[in-house]
Amino acid sequence: MGNSVWKDTWLITVRNIKTTIRNPFSFIPNLIISAFFLLVYEGGLSGIAQLPTFDGANYLAFILPVSIVSAAIGGAGGAGQGIVKDIENGFFSRLLLTPASRLAIVLGPIIAGMLQLFVQTILIICIGFLLGLKVETGFLGVLFVLFIAIGWGLAFAGYSAGVALRTKNAQASQSGTLIFFPLIFLSTTFVPYELIDAQWLKIAATINPTTYIFESMRTVLIDGWIFWDMMQGVIAIVVVCALTITFAAVSAKKAVARG
Amino acid sequence: MNGRIEVEHLSKTFKKGNVQAVRDVSFEVEEGEFFAFLGPNGAGKSTTVQILTTLINATGGKALVAGHDVVKEPDEVRRYIGVALQETGVDPDLTGRELLELQARIFGFNKEGSRKRSVDLLDIVQLTEDADRRVGNYSGGMRRRLDLALTLVNEPKILFLDEPTTGLDPSNRMAIWKELRRLNEENGTTIFLTTQYLEEADSLAHRISIINRGEIVATGTPKELKSQIGNDLITLTFKTKGDLDRAEEVLTRSVGEREVIVQNSKLTIYVDDGAQEMVEIVRMLDQEEVEVDSVNLSSPTLDDIFLKITSEQQGKGGEK
Structure with a gap:
């Protein structure tokens, strides 16, 4: 009797995927908002790509x-929401009462969240292509963008799972996702770094790891295979993942600890 | 591995608020025994269950469940026990069948085995017809029954049930009682049940421990416990405080102070034969010219046992 960690993780991940699919409203609004960003910014702001700083780049590729x-x-953020829901409806305790690996109990929702992200990103890239997106580095570049998206998602899933396990409270972990706004908007969101006017926003963009994520994606979408420019995104992911996954692991240990 | 529970000097103090939820609790449950922990809200019942089922660690003492130490070998303990907590642990987005199959697979059944086990258990808890509906659409009673089925997946040697019938309607309560009796009698499953209802412990358990404020205050068979308290109780109320005090004095003199308890301006007396003694008591009070407002004869309830035991704990049968 008893399973390996991998089998437990697999079983719990499959269950989390099922519950995600059965709650379409847990991911559809998020998908719509992202598509909305793409359409609105492309429609409203693409004119600024005429500025010399853009060097003739396609604004769609810039905003994607x-x-x-x-x-x-x-x-x-859904990974954390799922964990909170399990804690609230008692299913988390039910899992803790089985001999299932403690690691699997925490990894399951995180991996399911990753897969959800993977599908979402593909859908958004498809919308981009429908709008006329051209990718400088072709198919392999798209794969790199997917890789970065998932890496960044993992970093954020670690954060949201950590908050969920620590607070065990839906409202608290919901408000934890407020970090979304500074992360997305205090960055080179709409224009390149050189065109940012306010000094404080320049400083914020320099500190914000999302800037490096944007830049590495833009590199392959617009400029081509430029190793160092691509690497800054990878490094940002590694550093932030190390922090948030550690945070999640420590919080998880506390949540499953019997103190 | 065996079906026993051995608990020695168990204590649990929660850091938050420095609450001592369980104080130096010791007891043993034999293999195949049906044992009940009876106590009010906040007595320490759930905390004890959580310690014995490996969810939380005790701050003192030792507990062996199915022959394994709950702190040192939690995974071994988890294999042999089934646990239904006070809050059901069911995922509303899955169907009953899916939950049972997942639980079975986590316990090491293969696909085919988990399917069979689920079919059997759905039948036992009479959820076959609703097996493929999502649990979110189940009624409270159905959830309870599914929760019970989930605890049985691994054919546990010992079953822990934390207030399994609280909030259930009588027909669902009866269904759960029936199944628990069957498990205990036919499969020889050891059962550790907590309840607030004397009636439940009385009708199901071989042996009962009464727990109050984290301490075991009495242990025995239902019969032994009830005989400690008397078969019937008579409750009297009075129009004035003066009459109440006079009545307490008169009755204490005649039946002994252990049996007379005054609380909330009511006077309660424990007796063996209520019908007969009620007449005598009223007559006695009448002779002393104490004016009685109402007289009530009833069987002891959990509240009464508590009132009695806690008042005894405080030394004298008086104000609580």
């Missing part, structure tokens, strides 16, 4: 990362 990252952050 914003839409992808907003979907990633919103979707990853």
